[in-house]
Amino acid sequence: MILIDPPLAEGRGRLWSHLASDVSYDELHSFARAARVPERGFDRDHYDVPSEWYHDMVALGAVPVTSRELVSRLVASGLRRRKPGTTSAPRS
Template identity: 45%
Template sequence: MTVYADTPRWPRHGLLWGHMISDRSLAELHERAREAGLHPRSFDLDHYDWPEHARADLVAAGVVMVGNKELTRRLIAGGLRIPAARRAAARRERTEAAARDLGLDRVPLDLITGPVGHVDPLPQRPGAFRLTRDEAGAPPRIEAQDADGRRAAERFLAAVDDASWTRTGALWIGQVVDAPESGRPS
């Protein structure tokens, strides 16, 4: 089993980003990402996004650098690739399972329970929010389009903390993005 990374060429947040994959195992991929110092939130369904400045850390962790086409070929051959046409459905399935596990009344747009993975970017809609808590007891990070979005995030956090506490005895750790369907506050 080997972990591979390609050449960073995707701009975001003022940086160039590449992808890192395993040819056989997501567990191996997560372990190598930890060894290389990648943030667990940089996992995206079947790969990690990594910033250009992390190259030396990846190489030191044993990641093999390959070209972009070779990376995709190995991900497909390993059976771990989630094709672009299926990514939205995979996110939705992940969200529905997390909401069901927590017993939430309403399924948000995108939800992850736990410290690994990230949700979609904040929608450009009134009332939208993106909420992250990476460790128990840590203050949450809230991004919101407006005051309605901030209030919605605070309501969601109270509900999900209560649901998590009831089921696990611990506050919720995860990330969520949501927005009211009508564009009005939820």
């Protein structure tokens, strides 16, 4: 399933959503190509999508989820790719 979180990530003077798949990278890349998302927007396990495109991605079939849900689904599917040198701190 293609997932998209709300455009809350700030960067380069804009707000961004993350577009991801909890099935496969093939599914994600196919969706991105069909939606005309530039390849340069791919970052390890998701595409960065500007806020202006959010509603278009949803109209094309991306399922809106929270940012926490998106990460949780990526981790559960085994598709999460962390930045090199990043570890997750244990929660208490």
